[in-house]
Amino acid sequence: xxxxxxxxxxxxxxxxxxxxxxxxxxxxxxxxxxxxxxxxxxxxxxxxxxxxxxxxxxxxxxxxxxxxxxxxxxxxxxxxxxxxxxxxxxxxxxxxxxxxxxxxxxxxxxxxxxxxxxxxxxxxxxxxxxxxxxxxxxxxxxxxxxxxxxxxxxxxxxxxxxxxxxxxxxxxxxxxxxxxxxxxxxxxxxxxxxxxxxxxxxxxxxxxxxxxxxxxxxxxxxxxxxxxxxxxxxxxxxxxxxxxxxxxxxxxxxxxxxx
Numbered sequence: 646x647x648x649x650x651x652x653x654x655x656x657x658x659x660x661x662x663x664x665x666x667x668x669x670x671x672x673x674x675x676x677x678x679x680x681x682x683x684x685x686x687x688x689x690x691x692x693x694x695x696x697x698x699x700x701x702x703x704x705x706x707x708x709x710x711x712x713x714x715x716x717x718x719x720x721x722x723x724x725x726x727x728x729x730x731x732x733x734x735x736x737x738x739x740x741x742x743x744x745x746x747x748x749x750x751x752x753x754x755x756x757x758x759x760x761x762x763x764x765x766x767x768x769x770x771x772x773x774x775x776x777x778x779x780x781x782x783x784x785x786x787x788x789x790x791x792x793x794x795x796x797x798x799x800x801x802x803x804x805x806x807x808x809x810x811x812x813x814x815x816x817x818x819x820x821x822x823x824x825x826x827x828x829x830x831x832x833x834x835x836x837x838x839x840x841x842x843x844x845x846x847x848x849x850x851x852x853x854x855x856x857x858x859x860x861x862x863x864x865x866x867x868x869x870x871x872x873x874x875x876x877x878x879x880x881x882x883x884x885x886x887x888x889x890x891x892x893x894x895x896x897x898x899x900x901x902x903x904x
Contacts, residue, residue, distance in 0.1 A: 648665065648668070649665075649691065650662065650665075650691050650692065650693060658693050658697045659697045659698075659700035659701040659704070660701075662687070662691060662693060662697060662698065662701040663701045663704055663705055665691065666681070666687075666701065666702075666705060666710075666711070667705070667710060670710070670721055675721050676721060677720075677721050677722060677723040678720055678721065678723070679720060679721045680718055680719070680720055681711060681718070681719040681720060681721065682719070683718055683719060684698045684699065684702070684719075687701075702719060706722075709722055710722060712880070722880075723880075723881065737783060737790075737791065737793075737875075741785055746785050746786050747785070747786055747787075748783060748784065748785055748812075749783070749784050749787075749811055749812050750781040750782070750783045750784070750810055750811055750812070751781065751782040751783075751784070751811075752779065752780070752781050752809075752810055752811065753780040753781065753782060754778060754779065754780040755777070755778070755779045755780075755806050755810070756777070756778060756806055757775050757776070757777055757778075757799050757806055758775070758776060758778050759772075759773045759774065759775065759776075760772060760773060760774045760775070760776045760796070764776060764796050764872070767796070767861055767869065767872045768796065768797075768798055768861075768869045768872060769868055769869050770798060774798065774799075775798075775799035775800075776796050776797060776798055776799055777795075777796065777797045777798075777799050777802065777805050777806050778794070778795070778796050779793075779794070779795040779796075779797075779810065779815070780792075780793070780794050780795075781793050781795075781810065782846050785881070788848075788881070789846060789847045789848050789878070790847075790877065790878055790881055790882070791847075791875050791876060791877045791878065791882070792843060792846050792847065792875070792876045793873050793874070793875040793876075794873060794874050794875075795815070795871060795872070795873040796871070796872050796873070797819075797870065797871045797872075798869075798870065801819075801823065801825055801864075801870055802819060802822075802823045802825065805818070805819075805823070819870075819871075825864060825870055826864060826865050827862050827863070827864065827870065827871075828863050828864055828865050828867065829862075829863050829867075830860060830861065830862040830863065831860070831861050831863075832858060832859065832860040832861075833858070833859050834856055834857065834858050834859075835856075835857050835859075836854055836855075836856060836857070836879070837854070837855055837857045837876075838852045838853070838854060838855070839851065839852060839853050839854075839855045839876070843855065843876055847876070847878050849878060849880070853878075853879065853880070854879040855876045855877060855878060855879050856876075856877040856878075856879055856882055857874065857875070857876055857877075858873075858874070858875040858876075858877060859872075859873075859874050860872060860873050860874075860875075
């Protein structure tokens with residue numbers, strides 16, 4: 646186990662310090678939220694410059710190992726859930742369950758409403774057509790994680806508005822009870838800032854970064870069957886994307902990032 650800076654090593658000091666901090670977290674059995682030594686203490690303990698310490702901690706923060714809170718210090722970070730939502734037609738329920746965590750939803754709204762022009766266009770419906778709107782604040786292991794607003798054409802799942810989605814998967818319900826099969830989807834991710842209301846729901850500071858996921862799913866007849874927008878906490882989520890060369894014969898996964 647690495648416990649000191651090896652000044653004869655070709656590895657940069659900041660990289661060695663990263664290894665030391667990670668090893669120390671494991672050795673001490675530290676848990677998310679436990680406080681770590683500050684910049685000044687690390688400089689003195691390992692006889693390195695403040696620049697080295699800052700680079701090491703910045704890398705560890707970017708990797709999700711630690712969390713630095715201004716005015717409070719450096720802490721062991723809660724692990725982020727790696728979500729495959731941008732590369733496959735899984736829902737959050739499946740991604741969370743696959744990692745051994747629990748998911749529940751606080752259903753804020755679930756009713757049939759007339760589609761406005763934008764929703765109608767997204768779902769290939771005439772404006773005013775009945776759609777089911779579902780607003781949910783979703784918790785992973787009892788921590789607020791994501792706020793979602795979903796719209797579906799009412800005719801594909803009549804009566805869905807009376808179902809209890811507190812602990813069950815919407816996609817599983819659509820498939821098993823209503824016979825809705827998802828064929829393909831189109832999803833995009835962008836960064837934005839949390840409004841005061843959203844920040845309160847997600848238990849984060851006003852203006853903190855969130856990941857905005859937009860999605861439209863299509864059925865076997867290639868018509869839209871569901872669309873949603875989801876605001877994910879930036880400090881708890883990451884999205885993994887598999888990439889393939891455009892020279893391969895397999896379909897490519899494309900993630901477009903816009904500023």
